[in-house]
Amino acid sequence: xxxxxxxxxxxxxSKRLFAGGVLLDGKVTPFDQNxxxxxxxxxxxxSPSGSKIRDGSLIPDPHKDSAYTWIxxxxxxxKVIEVGPTARVLVDYxxxxxxxxxxxVEHYAAIASIKPMQLNSVLGRHLCRGIxxxxxxxxxxxxCERLSPGKPGIADVSVPATGEGYGITEAxxxxxxxxxxxxxxxxxxxxxxxxxxxxxSPRDDSGQPGAMESALIGTKVDVPAAIPVMLN
Numbered sequence: 001x002x003x004x005x006x007x008x009x010x011x012x013x014s015k016r017l018f019a020g021g022v023l024l025d026g027k028v029t030p031f032d033q034n035x036x037x038x039x040x041x042x043x044x045x046x047s048p049s050g051s052k053i054r055d056g057s058l059i060p061d062p063h064k065d066s067a068y069t070w071i072x073x074x075x076x077x078x079k080v081i082e083v084g085p086t087a088r089v090l091v092d093y094x095x096x097x098x099x100x101x102x103x104x105v106e107h108y109a110a111i112a113s114i115k116p117m118q119l120n121s122v123l124g125r126h127l128c129r130g131i132x133x134x135x136x137x138x139x140x141x142x143x144c145e146r147l148s149p150g151k152p153g154i155a156d157v158s159v160p161a162t163g164e165g166y167g168i169t170e171a172x173x174x175x176x177x178x179x180x181x182x183x184x185x186x187x188x189x190x191x192x193x194x195x196x197x198x199x200x201s202p203r204d205d206s207g208q209p210g211a212m213e214s215a216l217i218g219t220k221v222d223v224p225a226a227i228p229v230m231l232n
Contacts, residue, residue, distance in 0.1 A: 001081045001198075002091040003031060003177070005170040006139060010155060017139050018088050018132075018170065019097035022076060026117070028094050033166055033177070036193065039073040039204040042066055049205055053179045054164065056191045073204040074193050082211040083174030083198045085128040086119055100138070104131045161185050171195055 004020025021028040038056055040049045046061040061067070075081070092101045093116055108127055109116050119128060164181040174195030181189035201210030209217070 001031065001076060001083050001175055002088040003168040003170055003175045005088060017098065017135065018092045019095045021091045021095065023091050023094055024079060026094065028091055035077040037075055039075065041205045042068055042202040043072050044070050053191050053193060069202045071197055071200055071202060073201040073210060074197055075204055080208050080211060080214065081198055083195050085132045086125045087174065088170055089128040089131050090116065090119060100135055101131065104134065174198065
């Protein structure tokens with residue numbers, strides 16, 4: 001999943017350098033924040049599980065029997081989702097949105113003798129970081145020519161007394177979402193779902209492991225000998 005990165009204009013639906021969307025089974029659909037829920041069955045919280053973002057809460061429960069992490073388990077329509085450079089590149093690639101992304105993906109996937117969908121590997125993830133760096137660097141060089149010294153650099157925004165809204169963007173490590181609700185000029189509710197929450201989530205209420213947990217299944221790891229601890 002990618003929220004899209006670097007819009008070409010101020011409009012809400014402006015074309016972006018990297019197109020946003022959710023890639024499932026080879027098809028990309030627009031992101032819908034109402035599809036995001038957070039499970040906490042294996043998280044150290046006694047908050048309600050399966051809540052949507054605007055209804056989420058954090059009630060610490062450090063001694064919860066079933067829990068093994070302080071990270072919630074966000075899901076998109078009940079699906080396990082990965083975010084980050086690979087997701088950003090593949091979401092754009094499968095929409096054929098940026099010709100430079102498509103060219104770089106196909107060129108290096110061919111060298112590695114893999115298909116684009118097989119970039120969700122250690123090698124593929126490093127490659128996608130490089131692709132992102134090249135595409136963004138070239139874009140920024142071009143954008144520098146559009147700068148007008150002395151003119152406003154950001155748009156003026158008036159903050160309402162009451163309201164709510166989402167802010168979504170692509171951080172270096174993946175999709176970043178913040179939600180806020182205002183009441184009488186004060187923050188009544190604030191929630192965020194960060195890239196690490198998606199990628200490092202524990203199992204959800206259905207027992208589905210998160211993206212990182214899934215990637216580690218079957219990996220053989222040497223267990224080092226126990227190191228004695230000296231107590232004074």
